[in-house]
Amino acid sequence: MSIVQFTPDYLDSLVEEASRSPRLRQHRNIHTSYEDPCQRFLNAIGMDSYIRPHRHKLDPKAETLVAVRGLFALVSFDDSGKVAEVIRFGTERHDQGGALAVGVDTAPGVWHTIIALEPGAVLLEIKAGPFRPDAAKEPATWAPEEQTPEGQQYLNDLRLLISKR
Numbered sequence: 001m002s003i004v005q006f007t008p009d010y011l012d013s014l015v016e017e018a019s020r021s022p023r024l025r026q027h028r029n030i031h032t033s034y035e036d037p038c039q040r041f042l043n044a045i046g047m048d049s050y051i052r053p054h055r056h057k058l059d060p061k062a063e064t065l066v067a068v069r070g071l072f073a074l075v076s077f078d079d080s081g082k083v084a085e086v087i088r089f090g091t092e093r094h095d096q097g098g099a100l101a102v103g104v105d106t107a108p109g110v111w112h113t114i115i116a117l118e119p120g121a122v123l124l125e126i127k128a129g130p131f132r133p134d135a136a137k138e139p140a141t142w143a144p145e146e147q148t149p150e151g152q153q154y155l156n157d158l159r160l161l162i163s164k165r
Contacts, residue, residue, distance in 0.1 A: 004030070006042065011069055014044040015120045022147060024049035027125075034131040042068065043123045045116040050147075050155040053077055053113040053140040060108035061128045067091050067102055070121025073162045074104050077111040081142035083158075086165050088117070111140055115158060 018026035024046030031040050045051070053075075056063055065074065071090035078084050089101040103124075106112055114123070144150035 006068070011042070011044070011120075011122050014042060014122060018044035018046050018049070025051070031129070034129070036129045039125075039127045039129045039131050041125055043125055045072075045114065045121050045123065047116050047119055047121075048152070048155070049116060050151045051113045051115075052146050052151065053081070053111050053143045054137040055109050055111045055140070056106075056127070056137055057109040058138050059132045059136065062108055063106045064126040065089075065104050065106070065114065066124040066126075068122045068124050070119075071117040072121060072123065073115045073117055073158075074106070075113050075115065075158055075162070076106075077140070079111070081111075081140060083161060084111075086162055088162075090117075113143075113158070115155070115162065117162070 014026055014028055018024055025044060027041045027043040029041045031038065065072070067090045069091060071088065071094045074087045074089065076084045076087075087101065087104055089104055091102065094100055144154050
């Protein structure tokens with residue numbers, strides 16, 4: 001039996017890889033194959049990483065996100081791109097009064113994005129397998145593409161909205 005430990009050094013190395021990535025995020029699979037019935041991975045997301053809003057409808061699967069390190073916001077949208085909900089979630093050290101969730105579960109078909117609210121943030125992501133890269137996610141046509149000035153401005157606008165809620 002093989003056991004992998006997710007030590008602080010392990011997480012630090014993932015965060016370091018993310019900081020060098022053009023998308024400012026990096027994932028490491030825990031599952032061994034795209035055919036595995038449960039797809040699990042750790043995802044380090046930098047503060048300036050823009051994840052284009054998307055949904056999992058083509059291959060409809062729920063997505064579970066649990067904060068391993070840091071603080072995040074899940075922003076969900078209606079079909080026209082209007083913000084429907086903002087949910088902050090994070091590790092226990094961020095909880096003030098027992099109201100902060102440690103994770104979220106997003107139903108298939110919900111438009112959403114994830115935003116890291118502090119440096120060094122790491123998620124555990126879980127989805128049913130098998131993984132189909134051609135149908136994994138559907139990007140929102142109403143949101144700018146990643147790695148563009150428009151995408152960064154959109155991320156900044158979402159951050160401003162989050163700060164007011």
